Amino acid sequence: MVSERAGAVEPFIAMDVLERASRMEDVVHLEVGEPDFDPPEAVFDAAVDSLRAGNTDYTVARGKPELRRAIADRYDRVYGVTVDPERVVVTPGSSPGLLLAVATLLDPGDELLLTDPGYACYPNFVRAVSGTVETVPLRAEAGFQPRVADFEAAMSEDTAGLLVNSPANPTGAVMDGDALGAVVAAAEREGVTVVADEIYHGLSYDATEHTVLEYTDDAFVLDGFSKRYGMTGWRLGWMVVPDWAVDAVNRLAQNLLICAPNFIQDAGVVALRGEDGDRLDDIRETYRERRDVLLEAVERWGLDAGYTPEGAYYLLVDVGGLPGDSVDVADAFLEEAGVAVTPGVDFGDRASDCVRLSYATDTGSVKEGVRRIEKLLATVER
Ligand SMILES: Cc1ncc(COP(=O)(O)O)c(C=O)c1O
Structure with missing residues (x-):
């Protein structure tokens, strides 16, 4: 029998979403926090x-x-x-x-x-x-x-x-x-x-x-x-x-x-x-561009981030204005637009109306994810 301690541990929903998304074809991955660059050759x-x-x-x-x-x-x-x-x-x-x-x-x-x-x-x-x-x-x-x-x-x-x-x-x-x-x-x-x-x-x-x-x-x-x-x-x-x-x-x-x-x-x-020098500067610049792509997109979608992230590669967006809860929204993004995002429930009660967008993936995919979500949202009644 599983201990009370082990029973209390909850699933990591971002990984669940990744598992579901990886069984589907042609999905843009904005759910996981894995950098898309490799370490230096050395x-x-x-x-x-x-x-x-x-x-x-x-x-x-x-x-x-x-x-x-x-x-x-x-x-x-x-x-x-x-x-x-x-x-x-x-x-x-x-x-x-x-x-x-x-x-x-x-x-x-x-x-x-x-x-x-x-x-x-x-x-x-x-x-x-x-x-x-x-x-x-x-x-x-x-x-x-x-x-x-x-x-x-x-x-x-x-x-x-x-x-x-x-x-x-x-x-x-x-x-x-x-x-x-x-x-x-x-x-x-x-x-x-x-x-x-x-x-x-x-x-x-x-x-x-x-x-x-x-x-x-x-x-x-x-x-x-x-x-x-x-x-x-x-x-x-x-x-x-x-x-x-x-x-x-x-x-x-x-x-x-x-x-x-x-x-x-x-x-x-x-x-x-060997750290870090120009390589890390370039990486930071790339992330900043992707963040800005998402911030502009979120505004066009009529949604609200309400803040500007200054680091890492995540943006938490309030989707309370869309039909359903954030799990429904993440499901719709995945099933209907082919974009995987993480529902905010993973991150605590105060994020339960949000989805987390990760821009750790390449810039082309971030832009494609934006295009797909935009197309889906154009069909949604609010
Ligand atoms: C805030 C935070 N801490 C720790 C980790 C785990 O990192 P590691 O690969 O070093 O175990 C993650 C992974 O996403 C993270 O987001």
């Missing part, structure tokens, strides 16, 4: 060379020292923050890092504060370790920026941690530095640990990104290679953990994960050391 070469050199055995659980050093160096180079490599733990993607973070932080019943809307999987990580979830609201009219006062009001003696995600999924909102600093200060006042998911760092257009480590060492930071380097299926990520958690996280990693793949870790060093 990263492939490093992986293949390392594989051929026989680096196929286990590594130490927290990761190869050279990779941990390269990760620590990146914080210095990009943010001017000193990170001791001893605090870096390499994981097979950032998702296992999140699992280790909640397993370290939460006793059964302890609360993690999340934002609504927020990434669909967060509450399920918490449920998987028998923690509880409380949410703070985000509002389109405030650009989906979290308010410190909302976090303050939501923190209670049960709150063990609060999670911030910037640039954010599903909104693309980027938190400004002052707000992030203020949330960290409020959490510290209440003895609450901050968990920062920084997986979309590097993909901001109009905003300056700040790592939470600029404001505190007492935080769990999750990051990785999936989004910025286009390495989703390589499964490589990392966490930076507070001093007091290093030993516990290492023991959990040893037992639950063993290690991230050996030769992929070598490729990770090359991705970090």
Whole structure:
């Protein structure tokens, strides 16, 4: 019999939509968050060379020292923050890092504060370790920026941690530095640990990104290679953990994960050391163009985004004015227009009237998706 814990974990609807859409022909994929670019050639070469050199055995659980050093160096180079490599733990993607973070932080019943809307999987990580979830609201009219006062009001003696995600999924909102600093200060006042998911760092257009480590060492930071380097299926990520958690996280990693793949870790060093320069500038520019294509389209459709995303590659659009709920709208887009989008219910109650459009796919497909939705909406009575 399935445990209560496992029973409480809900399906990831974006993946369900992807599964349905991949059984259909000629579908434009605006549902998944997979970058359409590959990592640089040197990263492939490093992986293949390392594989051929026989680096196929286990590594130490927290990761190869050279990779941990390269990760620590990146914080210095990009943010001017000193990170001791001893605090870096390499994981097979950032998702296992999140699992280790909640397993370290939460006793059964302890609360993690999340934002609504927020990434669909967060509450399920918490449920998987028998923690509880409380949410703070985000509002389109405030650009989906979290308010410190909302976090303050939501923190209670049960709150063990609060999670911030910037640039954010599903909104693309980027938190400004002052707000992030203020949330960290409020959490510290209440003895609450901050968990920062920084997986979309590097993909901001109009905003300056700040790592939470600029404001505190007492935080769990999750990051990785999936989004910025286009390495989703390589499964490589990392966490930076507070001093007091290093030993516990290492023991959990040893037992639950063993290690991230050996030769992929070598490729990770090359991705970090070769970073980022013009290539990332070009990628950002491409995403910005696609975002603008979608923003203009949404306005033509008479729908409302109500904000301008500044990072990641998502746009959350209110479809409350269309017939049916957001699941019906997503169904109609898929079945009648051949465009897969994710219904907002995946991301929390406050996104339940919305659909999320991902512009991680190539520009031609984004434009084709727009054309198809436009054609469908022209036939819909409102
Ligand atoms: C906000 C957020 N965090 C984490 C992840 C998982 O990333 P990874 O491939 O590093 O496990 C995703 C994937 O879409 C995401 O959107």
